[in-house]
Amino acid sequence: MKRIQFPMDFKFVILLGFVCGMTGIRAGVLSRRTMRSFTGTKATNFPSAVLQTDRAIEVLRRVSNGAKAVELVDIYYEKQTNVVEAEQDQWIGVFNTVPSGKFEEVPFKGHLLAHLNKSDDSEIIQRVEVASQCIRIRTGIQVPMTNETLAKMAKEKCRGVWVASFSGKEPLLNAVNCLKWQPEWMASMSDLIGNISLADLFIPGRTGSSTQLRQSSIKFDLAHGIRYFELNIKYGPHLGSKKDFYLAGESGEVSGNLGDHIAEIRQFMNETEEILMINFVHFFGFTSQGIHDEFVTFLQENLGAWMSPKAFEPSAPLNLFWATDKRLIVMYNHLHTVHKTEFLWNPPNSELPGSIGLREEFSLLALSQEVLKVNCFLSSPNVTLLFRNNIVAVEDPVGTIVVDASIRVNYEKAINFRNSELYWNWIQTESLPKLREYTTASRANEQITKALSPTIYLAINPQADYKTAVDGQTIFIERKIELRWRGGSTYPTDEVALYLGHPASQNASLLVSYNVYDHINNRVVTEYQMPRYHFSADDPSAWTKPECLGNFYGAYLKGGEITSTNCLSTLPTWMEDNADAFEKLELRKMLIPGTHDAGAYREYDGLASDNLIVKYAITQEETLLSQLVHGVRFFDLRIGCYDTDSEFPFWINHDVLKINRFDVAMADLVSFVRNTNDVFFLDFHRFPVGFDSLDKHRRLMEFIVENLGDVMAPKSMGYNVTFGDMLTLGKKVIVAYNHKSLEHPLFWREIEVGWADANTVTELKSYMNSYIREEREKFWGLGLQLTPTELDVILDILGGLRNAADAVNPNVIQWLLDDWKDYETNIVSTDFFLSSVVTTWAVEENKRLAAASQ
Incomplete structure (x- = not known):
């Protein structure tokens, strides 16, 4: 799995949607003075907190008029009340390169798309909408549609549009974020969320008519982080398709070629390690069980390599889906077909589930409100508590912040849950046994160890001192060996230890151990000192091979069992040793x-x-x-x-x-x-x-x-x-x-x-x-x-x-x-x-x- 990636800076969350028939690029810089015109009230409705907390958002709208589609950026922010007015000016800027440093008329190391000053107020006012405590500003910034590969999306992430906040008389940059692709957000958090059950994961989804997919593609939604789709299927051999199955709207009208979307799903599953849910909701023209059987065969032929058996159950840990590579949950709204097929799951329900770690089925919350209200709701700092459902689906997910809210919620859940007693019990009684049931014991243990154990490192502390011994000799107190650890999850009984010799060796000696909860900074300086090593240019044979210095090893222990070891090794040839891997870097x-x-x-x-x-x-x-x-x-x-x-x-x-x-x-x-x-x-x-x-x-x-x-x-x-x-x-x-x-x-x-x-x-x-x-x-x-x-x-x-x-x-x-x-x-x-x-x-x-x- 990939390394943990913690959630983005939520000072600015940027998302996408569609606007058709528009060309060119425009943008705005919004000042407190301009905001006074927007709201018709004092600037206290746009306080400094707006730009220095997590309430500034960019999204896009989706419209269909048959013209060429482009993506249009809007800015959202939460209107605050009872906040003392800030003394300094504040700005929001939207850029087409990474902004940094000081803001000037011709901005600093980043190109402002346009500069809106006081004379532009009337034009901006026409694009302001207010709902509850949220405000939307339509900036007019347009981003052309793209057909990048998933690999390039994962590598570049930012789509060429950045939003930043500034403050001060010579405005300084406060926060910045970019319009992001999120093709691998689950896998990037695997070390953190691997032992959470799938039913406890906060999953962003698309609900409503399949008609909207005509304007983009499943690939486009997948690249932006959507992991749940509701699809309607129409059977129509008389329509001339070789596969006889089509995407359909709510009333059964044909809205797309299913085969194209299935191909995109196959590509996505091949190129990523993401977990995906597809819910087939309505079936038009399925007049017999035989047609359902034919459709299920079609799904298994195209997606069977990744389809999860329903025996996994919603309470299965994510590591099970990753360990077996069965990462596609196919839900099917036809009870008889589900009962007779091993790889079809029941659709989610809309009832509020129990607490985290206790869910036994998927639950769905469908938000059908206008996009402005949806985004205001999703931007709430209490969204983790508001959403007890695990699937949150909206009709236009790319035009909302549902993906960014999901990443934030999953991060907070994982951090809170993994340090609780409930989490530890969950691993022992549910997560680990289920992994072992469906995978080899060694593979299960590997997954659990990776998800649970922090990595241990050895360092040499730079502090140095001396004292005079009784015999008058000077004793140096220097080069103390330091134990560091990071990643994974900690538990009150976890320990770190320093050994002389590899901990797995019978000749190893335990020198000292520490409870990790006594060292909240994930570091402890021992009293043991690393000897000085003097390498000579005249004797390369003494230093051209890696060596664990002093034969000291650090170890991380859970329940008395060693889960991670490391030493302070010389690295004289670390590039050459990895020449095949590094060749094209x-x-x-x-x-x-x-x-x-x-x-x-x-x-x-x-x-x-x-x-x-x-x-x-x-x-x-x-x-x-x-x-x-x-x-x-x-x-x-x-x-x-x-x-x-x-x-x-x-x-x-x-x-x-x-x-x-x-x-x-x-x-x-x-x-x-x-x-x-x-x-x-x-x-x-x-x-x-x-x-x-x-x-x-x-x-x-x-x-x-x-x-x-x-x-x-x-x-x-x-x-x-x-x-x-x-x-x-x-x-x-x-x-x-x-x-x-x-x-x-x-x-x-x-x-x-x-x-x-x-x-x-x-x-x-x-x-x-x-x-x-x-x-x-x-x-x-x-x-x-x-x-x-x-x-x-x-x-x-x-x-x-x-x-x-x-x-x-x-x-x-x-x-x-x-x-x-x-x-x-x-x-x-x-x-x-x-x-x-x-x-x-x-x-x-x-x-x-x-x-x-x-």
Whole structure:
């Protein structure tokens, strides 16, 4: 299954519908002043809360007049009352590229489709509708119909329309979301919802006449996340069809070729891991049981590979449908046919079911109100409590927020349910036994373990201290082994443990264990210290094979049974080891672990390392070779030139402080490229000291080419270069040089790495939330480290860069997997990288990216 994907930022939910006979592209930016004209009341009806909570929505309308169909975006928001009027201006903008940064007249790194100012008010007012506490604004933005493949929809997600909110005199971006495809939303949440029963899942659906499918297709609805369909069928051999079965309207009129839609369903089931429900409601022209039997045979011939046996029952866990690949529930509104057929299910009822985990049948809530009221209802923050039914179907689902509401509700259900005693009992008494009944025991255990168990990681805590022993010797308290865990579900009896030796080995020793509920941040720093390892450029045999450092292993335990193990392994050849999988991956789309100020390394040395200069100058503990052996593949380097140095003029600096000689570091790099086939990046980012002439730059470039020139990738290979391209040509290093006055075929332009210039984790995260949304065609990265101010250093407010890294690094994987899951990330650089576990996680993430790109 795919990794968990938590729900989208519900500050803006964007959906689709149809409008016919319209062309062109238009859009609006809506200010508080304009909103005063809309409502005829004070602007308090459009408070800041509207733009900073989850009430702003975009959808489309569906109309039929026989003309060419396009998709038209509307904006919805909930009208609030009794809210104090905000002091600053607020705006909603709709864009055709990713917006970010500051809003200006000609917007910032994103193209506004149009700008509506005060003179445009009368035109906008005509498109405003009010219902209850909700308002709809018809923006006039049109998006052409598309015929993209499901794979491309799943990969790109955003359809080219973004909505964003702004506030302030020079408006800053508050929130942004895009018009989304959702072809794989169930499978992407499989690790989270796998043990919930199908009858407890909140499923978005289409109800009403099959006639509406004439204007789109089932594929279009499936791509937007609809997972329940009601279809009417007409039998008509006299109509000339080879299959004799047609889609029908409510009165039996023919409304479409059933075969085309069945083909789309087959394609969808083949290309995704989604679970789908089809309810055949009315049958026209089925004058005998023989016609029903003929139709059932037709369904089994075309869809039988995925049709779930009704013996699974609605109370079956989702993992059962995934484990057996029986992911299509076919409901049939003909009692006799259902009774005689193994793969047909009874239709859902409309009665309110019991509580989660106790449902024994499907329940349907059909919303037939006008779309504005439906969306207002679905946008309620209490929608989880309102909808006790598990199927919520509307007549025009793509024009509502039913899919987005479903994702949110399922996420909330899973989070609340999986940590309850009811959930644990459900797994033991219902979920696991049913899996074992229909699958092999090993397959069932694999599914349960994957869904239940968090993944354990080992990290090295960056904090360091020292003490003086009785005999006067200095004892370093450093490199403490840290246990981290994420994903899966936790229970009050779960534990994490540190072992010496693999936990499965008879010789393993349990060193220490902890109850996970005593450590709410999913991390615990042990008292055990990882030894220092010194890798030599002269002895590659000591480091070219992966090795679990110190023979330490972490384990996650449920009920005393180990469900996940891991060690802190060296990763000297992780790219080469996965060459077949990574061959077609573009380097700019791989997840590359990196280090900030990579050359500012020095081991902790007690008192000498605790002065202010060293505390704020050293960013790493490992040499460049050690960083490479541990899996780092991007290096941010700052070089100083010291012509008066008799040994060697070029040093690696941290700003104006010289730290390490560059020729020593170069020997490490050369040894690595001569003994492995992995690819890495060198980003010569700044030249803070001594580069007062182009000649000195040329001398540095000549030194680099002299040592690495034969393995340096020429920039003519372009930014779409793949890992396979590099291996084929024997190129292993991409060297970027940040000096625009010099051109050389082996040196690439500087690599853009987002720098927040922030001294708090909150400010860093806020900046990156905006920065990561931009689409880029080059190599780029996230600089996930704090930057102290001069006052921070003088007063030692941060406690040094080790302390700063300890504040940032435990969050990195969570940000990437949860907060930024919808955005591609290329390079991730950190300080004291062994506390971030990015190198360990990057290997699995790149395997996932490779599989998704196939």
